[in-house]
Each structure stands twice: as C-alpha cells, then as structure tokens.
Amino acid sequence: MRRTLPGMLTLAAALAALFQQLPCAAAEPARASNASLPDEPFSFDKAWGRLPKNVVPLDYSLNIVPDIANHAIHGEESIKLQFRERTGTIQFNSLNQTLDHVLFDGKPVPVVDTVNERQLTTLTLAEPAAPGMHTLTFNYEGKMETRPFGLFVQPFVKPDGSKDQLLSTKFEATDARRMFPCWDEPAFRTTFALTATVPVAWSTVSNMPIAKRVLHDDQATVTFARSPKMPTYLLEFTAGSLAAVTADVGPTKLGVWTVRGQENDGATALANAKQILADYNDYFGVAFPLPKLDSIAVPGGFTGAMENWGAITYNDQILLVTPSSTIGNKQAVFSVQAHEMAHQWNGDLVTMGWWDDLWLNESFASWRAAKETDLRNPSWNWWENEDASKERAMDADARVTSHPIRSHVSNELEARSAFDPQITYSKGQAVLRMLEAYLGEDTFRDGVRRFMKARAFSNATSADLWNALNAASGRDVRKIAASWTDHAGFPLVIASASCDAAGNRTLSLSQKRFLLQNRGGAQNATTADAANAVDMAEWNVPLQMRVGNGKPVAVLLAQDDQRVAAGRCDEALSLNADVIGYYRVAYDQATLHTNVAHFAQLPFGDRIAQLDDQWALAEADARQLPDYLAFVAAMGSKFDERAWEQITHALSIIEYDERGTPGHEAFAAYARAVLKPVADSLGWDPKADETPGIQRLRRTVLNDLGAWGDQTVVEEARRRFAAFAANHDAIRPDDQGMILSIVARNADAAGFEQLHAVAKTAKNETELRRYYTALMNVRDEGLAKQAAEIALSPEIPEQAAAQRLNMVATLDDEHPLLSWQVLTGHLDALMAAYPQYGPLILSRNVPEQYWNAVPLDELETWVKAHVPEPMLPNVARGMEVARFKLAEKAALVQATDAFIAGKVH
Ligand SMILES: [Zn+2]
Numbered sequence: 001m002r003r004t005l006p007g008m009l010t011l012a013a014a015l016a017a018l019f020q021q022l023p024c025a026a027a028e029p030a031r032a033s034n035a036s037l038p039d040e041p042f043s044f045d046k047a048w049g050r051l052p053k054n055v056v057p058l059d060y061s062l063n064i065v066p067d068i069a070n071h072a073i074h075g076e077e078s079i080k081l082q083f084r085e086r087t088g089t090i091q092f093n094s095l096n097q098t099l100d101h102v103l104f105d106g107k108p109v110p111v112v113d114t115v116n117e118r119q120l121t122t123l124t125l126a127e128p129a130a131p132g133m134h135t136l137t138f139n140y141e142g143k144m145e146t147r148p149f150g151l152f153v154q155p156f157v158k159p160d161g162s163k164d165q166l167l168s169t170k171f172e173a174t175d176a177r178r179m180f181p182c183w184d185e186p187a188f189r190t191t192f193a194l195t196a197t198v199p200v201a202w203s204t205v206s207n208m209p210i211a212k213r214v215l216h217d218d219q220a221t222v223t224f225a226r227s228p229k230m231p232t233y234l235l236e237f238t239a240g241s242l243a244a245v246t247a248d249v250g251p252t253k254l255g256v257w258t259v260r261g262q263e264n265d266g267a268t269a270l271a272n273a274k275q276i277l278a279d280y281n282d283y284f285g286v287a288f289p290l291p292k293l294d295s296i297a298v299p300g301g302f303t304g305a306m307e308n309w310g311a312i313t314y315n316d317q318i319l320l321v322t323p324s325s326t327i328g329n330k331q332a333v334f335s336v337q338a339h340e341m342a343h344q345w346n347g348d349l350v351t352m353g354w355w356d357d358l359w360l361n362e363s364f365a366s367w368r369a370a371k372e373t374d375l376r377n378p379s380w381n382w383w384e385n386e387d388a389s390k391e392r393a394m395d396a397d398a399r400v401t402s403h404p405i406r407s408h409v410s411n412e413l414e415a416r417s418a419f420d421p422q423i424t425y426s427k428g429q430a431v432l433r434m435l436e437a438y439l440g441e442d443t444f445r446d447g448v449r450r451f452m453k454a455r456a457f458s459n460a461t462s463a464d465l466w467n468a469l470n471a472a473s474g475r476d477v478r479k480i481a482a483s484w485t486d487h488a489g490f491p492l493v494i495a496s497a498s499c500d501a502a503g504n505r506t507l508s509l510s511q512k513r514f515l516l517q518n519r520g521g522a523q524n525a526t527t528a529d530a531a532n533a534v535d536m537a538e539w540n541v542p543l544q545m546r547v548g549n550g551k552p553v554a555v556l557l558a559q560d561d562q563r564v565a566a567g568r569c570d571e572a573l574s575l576n577a578d579v580i581g582y583y584r585v586a587y588d589q590a591t592l593h594t595n596v597a598h599f600a601q602l603p604f605g606d607r608i609a610q611l612d613d614q615w616a617l618a619e620a621d622a623r624q625l626p627d628y629l630a631f632v633a634a635m636g637s638k639f640d641e642r643a644w645e646q647i648t649h650a651l652s653i654i655e656y657d658e659r660g661t662p663g664h665e666a667f668a669a670y671a672r673a674v675l676k677p678v679a680d681s682l683g684w685d686p687k688a689d690e691t692p693g694i695q696r697l698r699r700t701v702l703n704d705l706g707a708w709g710d711q712t713v714v715e716e717a718r719r720r721f722a723a724f725a726a727n728h729d730a731i732r733p734d735d736q737g738m739i740l741s742i743v744a745r746n747a748d749a750a751g752f753e754q755l756h757a758v759a760k761t762a763k764n765e766t767e768l769r770r771y772y773t774a775l776m777n778v779r780d781e782g783l784a785k786q787a788a789e790i791a792l793s794p795e796i797p798e799q800a801a802a803q804r805l806n807m808v809a810t811l812d813d814e815h816p817l818l819s820w821q822v823l824t825g826h827l828d829a830l831m832a833a834y835p836q837y838g839p840l841i842l843s844r845n846v847p848e849q850y851w852n853a854v855p856l857d858e859l860e861t862w863v864k865a866h867v868p869e870p871m872l873p874n875v876a877r878g879m880e881v882a883r884f885k886l887a888e889k890a891a892l893v894q895a896t897d898a899f900i901a902g903k904v905h
Contacts, residue, residue, distance in 0.1 A: 037356055037408055037486065041467065042459045047187035048354040050120075050411050055090050056082045057183045058133075059226075063195040064180070066144055066167055066239075068153055073142035075180055081134045088128035090136065093174075094121040094181040095150075096143040103137045104129070119174075121181055140181060147835040148302035150178025151237065156299035156799045158241075159261040166240025166259070167198070168298050168313060170306055173355065173415035176232035186351050187459055189229040196237060197221045203242040205257055205294050207235065207310040227309070228289060229457050231351050236308030238296050245270050249277045253292040258320060259299060268321035269295055272334050275376055276341045283368075284345045285449035286456055293344065295319060295337065299765075300799030303833070305336050307343030307365070314340070317765060324766040326734040327692045331373075331380060338369035345452060353459040355409040358418040359485065360460060363405065363428020367436075370429060379691045384608065384642035386429070387579055391612055391646075393426035394490065394582070398516040398616070399884075401877040402488040405431065406462060414870070430582040431484045437580045438480070438542035438554065439473050447472035480540040480556075484582070489513045491539045493557060493585045499569040507573075509555075509562045511539060514584050516620055516884055544577040546606060548598075552577035572598035576613070578605035584613045592627055600636025604643060607635075611646045618650075619888060622895035629899060632674060637681070641693035641700075644678060648704050651675075654896050655708060656813075656852075657889040663897040668708045670900055675701050676710070684716060686732075699738040706742035717742035718751075725758055733770075740774035745814070752783045756790065765800050772796065772803070776810035784815045788822045792829065802833035805841075809849060816853035823850075824862065843871045847878030851885045 040046065045053055059080040064073055075097075081090070090104075094114055102109040104125050111124035123136075145152040148170050155165045169179060177184045194206050200220045204210065208225040227235075243263040244255040247270055254273050256266030273295060281287045290310040297316035305314040318336045321329065346364035374382035396402060405428050409418050418424060436444040447469035455464055462485065466478035484490075492514035497505050541557040547567030555564055555575075566573055572595050575585045587595065595602075595610060602610075614628040632647050651671045658664040682698040705713040721743045723730035731739055744755050752775070759771035772795075775787050790796075791807035805823075808830060812819035823830060823846070831838045846863055853859070860879050867875060 037406055039463055040461065041463045042353040042455070042461045044187055044459075047185075047459065048356065048409075049185040049187060051093070051183055051185055051188070052091055054083070054085045054087050056084060057092075057188060057190045058082055059191045059193070060180075060182065061193045061195075062180055064151075064237075065197045066151065068144065068165065068167070071144040071146060071153065073140075073144055073151060073179065075140045075142060076137075077140065077180060078135060078137040081136055083129055083131045083134055086128050086130055088125045090123040090125070092121055092181055093119050093177040093184040094140075095119045095177045097121075097140045097181055098142075099181065100139045100141070101137075105134050119177060138181075142179065145178060147832070149175040149835055152301070154298060154301045154799075156259065157797055158259060164241060164259075166202075166238065166242070166298070168238040168240075168296070168301060169236055169308075170302050170313065171235060171308075172233040172306060173419075174233070176235055179237075182232045184232045186231040186233065186355070187353050189231055189351070189458065191226050191229055192235055193223070193226045194235070194237060195221060195223040196239065198239040201241065202239045203244075203257070204237070204239045205242070205255075205296055205311055206237050207308060208290065209253075209292050225291075230309055230348065234307070234309045234348055234351075236306075236311035236313065238298070238311070238313065242296075244294070247274055249274050250281070250287070251291070252277060252288050255292065255294040256319070257294055257296040258316065259297070262297070262316075262320060265320035265322050266295075266297065268330065269297075269319050269333055269337060272337050273341065276338050276372055279372060279375070280341060280345065280368075283445060283448070284349075284452050286345070286349065286452045288344060289349065289456075293341075295340075300801065300833075303802055303837070305340050307340045307347055309344060309348040312337075312340045312344075317769070322764055322766055324733055324764055326737075327695070328734070329766065331377075331385075331692070334377065335369055335373045335382075338372040339365045342368035342372070349457065350452060350455040351459050353461050355415040355418045356406060357461050358409075358415075359405045359424055359428045360462065360465060362419070362424045363432055366425045366429035367432040370433075381641065381691065381693045383433075384579075384604070384640070385693070387608055387612070387642050388645070388649075389426045390430045390582065393422040393430060394514075394584070394612075394616070395516070396422035396877075396881075397427055397489055398514050398620075399877060399880050400515060400517075401873065401880050404488050405485045427582065428485075431481070434484075434542055434580055434582050435469075435477070435481055437544065438556075439469065439475070439477070443473045444469070447477075480542065483539045487539075489515070491541055491583045493541060493543065493575060493583055495573075495575055495585055495591065496588045497566065497569065497573070497591050503568050503570060505566045505569045505571075505573070507564045507566045509543075509557050509564060509575075510560045511541060511557060511583075514616070514620070516616070539583070541583055542581070543575050543583075544580055546574045546577035546603075547571050549601065549603065570594060572602055572606075574602070574606040574609060576606075576609040578603065579609040579612070580605075581609075584616055585609070586613070586617060592630075596630045596634045599631055599634035600638065604638075604640040607631075607640070607643050608646060611643055611650075615646065615650045618892075618895075622888075622891035625892070625895040626899055637677075639678065639681070639694060639697065641691075641697040644697050645700055648675065648700050652704065654892055657892050658896065661893055661897075663893065663900065666900050667896055670903070672705060672708050672710050675705055679705055679713070684720075695734060699735060703738045703742060707745060714742060714746050718746075721755075725754060728761070737770050737774055740771065741777045744774050744777045745779050747778055747780065747783065749780075749783065752778060752780070752786065759790075760795070768796075768800055769803055769806075773807055773810055776807045777814065779814050781815065781818075784811060784818055787811060788818060792822070792826055805830045805834070812849060812853070816850065820850050820853035827866070839867050839871045840874065843867045843874035844878040847875070847882040848885075851882035852889075856882055856886065 057079050061078040063076040066073055099112050102112050109123045110126055114121040151169050153165050153167055158164050174184055176182055197219050198204060200215055200218050204222045206224040207227050210222055211225040212223040214221045241260045242257045243260040244257045245263050245266050246255045256270045258266050277288060292310060294311045296313045297319040298313050299316045303315055318332050321333055342365040347361035352358055352360045370382060370386050405423055409415055450471055451465050451468035469477040491511035494510045496508045499505055543555040543557055544552040545555050546552045548571040573591055611631055614631055618625040618628045655671055658667045679701045686695045702713055706717055717739045720731055720739050755775055759775060762768035762771050778784050778787050788811060791804050796804055808819055808822050834841060843863060847859055850859055863875050
C-alpha cells in the first residue's frame with residue numbers, strides 16, 4: 001500500500017496501487033450497523049454464522065484429482081462428525097459441486113439437496129441419528145477456477161520464455177467451498193488430511209509436510225500429514241514445476257518456493273523469514289506450532305498475499321528479490337512477510353470467532369508487521385513511513401460515511417465486506433500502536449501473550465482480548481479502547497492555552513469529531529450517515545504531550561474543558577509527540593506561532609504530526625492554508641523524508657487543483673522554490689551514509705520538480721536516460737522509475753518511442769511494471785493515446801495483467817478524461833484480474849480517482865450501474881470523497897491565489 005514511485009501518482013493514489021501490496025484479501029466495505037456485535041468472550045454456540053451447530057465436523061480426509069485440461073476437480077471426502085443432538089439433517093457449504101455416493105455411516109443418504117445460489121447442501125438422512133460420532137463420505141465433481149479463488153490454474157511464462165501453468169488456492173473469506181464441500185465458517189475448526197494426484201514431475205506444497213508419495217505412471221499421489229485444528233479458509237494447496245530454498249529455525253523447517261529456476265530470488269525472503277520467526281516465537285510466547293513454514297511465490301494470480309497456516313502464498317512480486325529490485329521492493333517483501341507471519345498467530349493459531357472481529361486478524365497483523373519491520377531495519381524509519389498510510393486512513397475516516405473498525409457482518413457471503421484497507425488494516429494498526437504506547441510495551445506484550453495462551457487452537461472475540469489486556473495491565477482497557485474500535489471517526493482535540501503573569505501555560509482541552517465536510521454542491525450523505533456522524537463518541541484520548549524538546553508526558557483526555565499545565569508559553573508544544581496518536585490537534589493561534597518559531601528544532605515526529613494536522617485543517621477549511629504554509633517555510637535544513645513527503649503531497653494536491661487556472665504558473669514557481677533548496681542539497685546521486693528514506697525523498701523532490709516545470713531537472717533526467725538507453729546499468733534500479741517518468745512526462749514522439757523500446761527490453765516482471773508504468777506519465781495528448789493502447793496490448797503478459805489497471809490509473813494524472821474513457825471502454829479486460837476486489841474498486845476507488853474526469857452525476861450514475869446493490873453504501877463513500885475534492889479544489893485555488901498574491905505584494 002505504499003507508493004513504489006513516490007510522487008508519480010499524485011492525488012488519489014492510483015486505485016490499483018492500493019491493492020498490489022495489500023496483504024491477504026481485500027474487498028467490499030463493512031456495514032454501518034453495529035447492532036449485533038459480540039461483546040462477550042468467544043463461545044462456539046454463540047458464534048454468528050449460517051450453519052447450524054448441532055452437527056460439528058471434527059476431521060476431513062480429502063482426496064482430490066485436479067483435471068487441468070477440463071478445469072475440473074474429482075474429489076472423495078470423508079468427514080468425521082460429532083452430532084451434539086439427535087437429528088436427521090446435515091447442512092454444509094458447497095459451490096459448483098455435484099455430490100455422488102453420499103453415505104452416512106456407510107448407508108446411502110436418500111436426499112441430497114444442493115442449492116448453488118445459497119452455497120449450501122442439505123442432506124436428509126434415512127432416519128435421525130443419535131448424538132455421538134458419525135462418518136459422512138461422498139464423491140464429488142467440482143470446478144477448477146481460472147481466476148484466483150478456490151483451487152485455480154495459473155498460466156505463466158517461465159524464466160526461459162516458455163509457457164507453463166501451476167495450481168494454487170486462495171480461500172479467504174469463503175472460497176474453500178469452491179474446492180470441496182465443507183463447513184466454511186471460521187468457528188468450525190477441524191483437522192485436515194489432504195491427498196492430491198498431480199503430474200509426477202510437479203512439486204506439491206500444503207499446510208503440513210508430505211507424509212506419503214506414491215508414483216503411478218506419469219502421476220504422483222501425495223498425502224500430507226494431518227493438520228492441527230484450523231478453519232477451512234486457511235487450508236492451502238499449490239502444485240507445479242517448483243523449487244525451494246530452505247533453512248531451519250529451531251525445530252521449524254522454513255522454505256521459500258518459486259517457479260523452478262527462480263529459487264535463488266527467494267534467498268532474501270528466506271533470510272527475512274528466519275529473523276521474523278525467531279522474533280515472533282519470542283514475542284507471542286507460544287512457539288510456531290507446525291513442523292514447517294513455507295512461503296510460496298505464485299506468478300500472476302492473486303494480488304497481495306494469504307496467510308494459510310504453514311504455507312503462505314504471495315504474489316511473486318512481493319516475495320522475490322532480484323537484481324532488478326529496488327529498496328522499495330525489498331521493503332515491501334519484508335513488511336508483507338512480517339504481516340503474513342504475524343497471522344500465523346493472530347488469525348491462524350487464534351482465529352476471530354466471526355468476521356465481525358476481523359480486526360483481531362488484520363489490525364494486529366498490520367501493527368505487528370510494522371513493529372517488526374521497524375525493529376529489524378532501523379535505517380528504514382519504518383514508523384514514519386507508516387504515517388503515510390495512517391493519514392490515508394484518517395482521510396477516509398473523516399467522512400460522514402465512514403464506519404467502525406468492528407462492524408457487523410450479517411452472513412458469511414458478505415464477509416469480504418469486512419476487509420477495508422483503510423479502516424480494518426491501517427486505522428486498526430494505528431489504534432493498537434496508540435494503545436500499546438499508553439499501556440507500555442511490556443504490559444501490552446504480556447497481554448498479547450495471555451491472549452494467545454488462553455485462545456490457542458481456538459477462536460476469540462474482542463472481549464477475550466480486552467480481558468487479557470485488563471489482566472496484564474490492571475486497568476479497564478476496554479473502556480479506553482472500545483471508543484476507538486466500535487465507533488467511526490476520530491477526535492479533533494482543541495487546545496486553548498492561557499498564560500499567567502509569570503508566563504506559565506495552562507491548556508484547556510476539549511474534543512469533537514473531525515470531519516472533512518463537503519463545502520459545496522448537494523450533500524450526498526443519507527440521514528443515517530448524518531446521524532452516525534453526530535453520534536460523537538466521547539473518545540478517551542491518550543495524548544502524548546511534549547513541551548519544548550523535553551520527554552513526552554501521557555495525558556488521558558476524558559472530559560471536556562480538561563485543564564492541564566503545559567510548561568511555559570514561549571516553549572513549543574506538541575500534543576501528539578512522536579506522531580503516535582490517531583487524532584488531530586487544533587492549537588490556538590498564539591501556540592501555533594510559538595511552534596512555527598521553534599519548528600526547525602523540533603523532533604521530526606512532532607513536526608510530522610503538526611504538518612499532518614495543519615494540512616488536514618486546511619483541507620477542512622482553506623482559510624487555514626497560510627498556517628500550514630508557515631510550517632513549510634519554517635522547515636529549516638534538517639531533512640526528514642516523511643515531513644518533506646507530507647509537504648510534497650500537499651503541494652501536489654494544490655498544483656493539480658491549480659492546473660488550467662490563471663494562478664497555476666505562479667503557484668508552480670512558488671512550489672519549485674520550496675523544493676529547490678532540498679533538491680540542491682541532496683543532489684542527484686546518493687551519498688554513502690544516506691538512509692533509504694532520504695534517497696526516496698531525493699527521488700520524490702526531483703520527480704515533482706520535473707513535473708512542475710523545472711527545466712534543469714528535466715534536462716538532467718534526459719541526459720541520464722540517454723546513458724541508460726545505451727546501458728541499463730547506468731541508472732540504479734531505485735532511480736529508474738523517477739528518471740523514466742520525468743522523461744516520459746516531457747517526451748515528444750521520438751522520445752516516447754525510445755522509452756517504449758526500452759520497455760520492451762524488460763527482462764522480468766519487476767522491470768516490466770516499472771518501464772511500462774513510466775510510459776503512462778506522458779503529457780502529450782496524442783502520445784497518451786498510444787500509451788493507453790500499449791497498456792491494453794498483448795505486450796503486457798498474462799501474469800502481469802493486474803498491472804493494466806494501474807497503468808490506466810496512472811494515465812489519469814495528466815489525462816483524466818482519456819483515462820476514464822479507457823477504463824469504461826475496456827472494463828472487463830481491466831478488471832479480470834480482480835475477481836474479488838472489483839466491486840470495491842468500482843464503487844469506491846473509481847469515484848475517488850475520477851472526480852475530475854467527468855461531471856459527478858455522470859460518474860455516480862455509471863458507478864451505480866456497474867456494482868451490485870449491497871455496494872451502494874460504498875458508492876456513497878466514494879462519491880462523498882469525489883464531491884469533497886471538487887469543492888476542495890475551488891476553495892484551495894482561491895486560498896492559494898490569495899496567499900501567493902500576498903507574498904508578491
Ligand atoms: Zn492480513
């Protein structure tokens with residue numbers, strides 16, 4: 001979810017970019033209603049779900065014979081069942097299967113009723129069976145998928161250029177039933193013994209090691225060891241011409257599997273996994289319980305990664321590191337591994353009882369991954385890096401149509417609605433970090449250990465977590481935490497200082513929900529949304545207050561007009577020290593001026609927090625723009641990548657909004673003047689002791705200067721590109737995207753052709769993504785049309801098909817209408833790679849991206865016509881942002897022009 005080419009995608013970061021690095025599933029939004037949220041410890045009987053709990057599966061013996069030629073599955077299944085009461089019916093999930101030879105305790109079952117639309121099969125037994133153990137067996141014919149869900153076949157191009165295919169699975173949230181009939185809800189934990197028959201030359205990977213392999217003719221029948229009790233969505237099977245690199249961590253065998261011939265590209269991931277596993281074994285207090293942990297690089301296929309227990313699958317672009325990889329690629333590999341491996345505990349060892357509590361999986365894995373990435377890579381400044389995703393979450397959460405972290409999911413077919421990248425992942429992560437800081441790192445870890453120990457090999461609810469944290473801390477954690485997890489939005493803390501005669505400062509603190517309100521046009525929020533917005537939870541806000549450059553002090557804001565002594569009035573003040581909090585702060589004007597005066601000397605985290613907040617306040621009310629720009633002017637000469645990238649982000653938004661207005665050139669000149677000293681100081685080439693973040697800042701600044709008309713930057717980029725065209729080693733992989741994009745943006749026909757020729761030389765997918773995406777920045781209208789044709793052409797191979805959407809979205813920066821026409825004209829081709837994400841992309845990302853392409857009514861009508869009815873709340877969220885951006889554009893242009901005029905005169 002980070003921009004791999006910072007600054008390339010201005011504004012609503014291109015929609016598909018969101019999904020490329022989104023770990024695990026992602027899809028539709030959650031429901032607004034919280035009426036049925038559990039507030040009690042997990043109980044199997046009370047766990048939500050559609051399937052009755054009177055018949056409970058304990059073990060599956062599953063034997064599948066995939067038929068790739070016919071996209072079919074021949075299966076045999078034997079299920080050990082516990083009847084908890086006398087009953088004559090058995091109900092479970094199935095999808096696209098035909099059951100045959102259905103036997104209950106060896107006797108034929110007279111009625112087998114399969115309803116595909118409900119994804120259910122109901123068996124009626126010859127007579128009711130007594131409580132106790134029984135066995136259900138059947139054969140079935142099922143469907144192999146060609147898109148990445150269920151058991152799917154994935155075509156790909158091998159390193160030698162020849163074509164091949166492999167099989168893999170992707171089950172979360174409810175697609176295990178596409179491979180085999182099962183009780184496909186998370187509370188039904190069972191053991192699995194999987195057997196599969198595949199070509200003899202193929203390797204096979206599942207959750208457990210291979211127990212037996214029998215060869216017959218050109219086929220091999222492989223039986224995997226029986227798994228521990230786990231939910232169906234974590235079962236995994238991959239088979240193909242694969243190879244692995246391996247290592248041991250204590251008793252655990254680690255493997256990184258790739259298409260044969262690429263296994264050396266897994267070396268970095270293997271080294272990462274060794275480190276992460278050792279750290280997590282310690283942190284969680286329960287050692288990884290399976291005998292092995294494999295990571296599997298799947299070419300093409302699904303985007304992101306999936307945390308199957310002991311057999312994690314990844315899109316190969318976020319697991320493999322090649323000589324073409326950038327530091328950004330390597331950071332993505334580490335952080336996504338850290339996320340998926342955290343799930344081996346948060347999600348796999350302890351699974352949420354129902355999808356309502358998905359945050360126990362996703363928020364925890366995101367938070368734990370950021371903590372691990374920061375711990376093991378101190379030069380990456382990882383928490384500062386994560387501030388960008390926190391800001392995106394706060395942007396989404398500042399809308400009246402936002403929703404809580406915990407939201408009710410009424411049936412499992414809507415489970416994917418709970419995977420909201422901004423709220424479930426990023427807000428959840430930020431709230432956990434704030435809670436950890438408040439309770440203390442050791443206390444929080446102790447609570448996590450208690451939680452793991454108490455709920456291992458079982459399920460949990462939020463109440464189980466609160467109980468564990470209460471026990472560890474001796475405090476009522478739920479009281480503080482629930483206002484953050486169970487309500488939409490976050491507070492704006494209003495700080496008002498008064499000074500006594502001696503210059504001592506007393507703060508009066510109050511709070512209200514922070515909203516980015518639509519300032520013009522029709523308000524689209526429904527009455528319910530508006531009611532939701534004014535249902536302002538009184539948040540318990542764990543402030544971290546710093547006076548001057550002293551140590552932060554914890555202050556819990558729990559009542560209105562709370563009074564706090566806060567040093568002297570001539571000292572700087574931060575109420576979000578080290579930018580840990582998930583809230584915003586509005587300071588009174590006198591305190592703002594004091595902070596501006598001391599700004600260049602403040603800790604980086606405090607500067608970042610004030611830039612974030614002041615920019616958000618300017619977005620909410622453009623009259624506050626000068627206060628934000630005063631901070632920008634006070635930055636001084638100590639560089640910090642996140643603070644400066646916040647500034648380039650804000651300036652990019654204004655520059656975009658000013659395009660086509662009379663004030664554009666004056667603003668562009670101002671923006672260039674702001675960035676020029678940074679660029680001059682950093683130069684073009686990295687220095688030996690520079691952190692990756694400062695190197696990224698250099699690329700961001702140069703890219704923006706190139707986009708905003710700095711001709712010396714454009715000329716230098718062209719000079720470097722000429723050297724690169726002759727010899728690809730002339731530019732480091734990290735800088736290629738930036739330089740190629742500057743050249744493309746300013747290219748004429750000959751230059752564009754040269755860039756296109758370079759793109760064709762890409763020797764792997766990493767380069768292919770980079771070179772072809774750079775082409776999409778071209779500013780010339782005619783060449784942009786050529787770029788669009790290239791994005792749709794067979795030059796983009798099947799396994800990189802998901803990139804097409806990203807390319808078309810990149811085109812939107814310079815050519816909104818063209819990009820829109822390409823999207824709407826080739827929708828099926830562009831969305832084919834996103835079978836699960838499609839409705840979310842269309843309902844939410846498309847309005848946020850294309851607000852400037854066509855009239856909003858036209859946009860909304862189109863979106864509504866292309867998404868299913870249950871997605872309408874999502875359309876409302878997308879359109880709320882679109883309307884806001886259009887209104888913001890007018891307000892920012894006016895405020896900016898006035899500011900620039902004031903500077904000139
Ligand atoms: Zn995840």
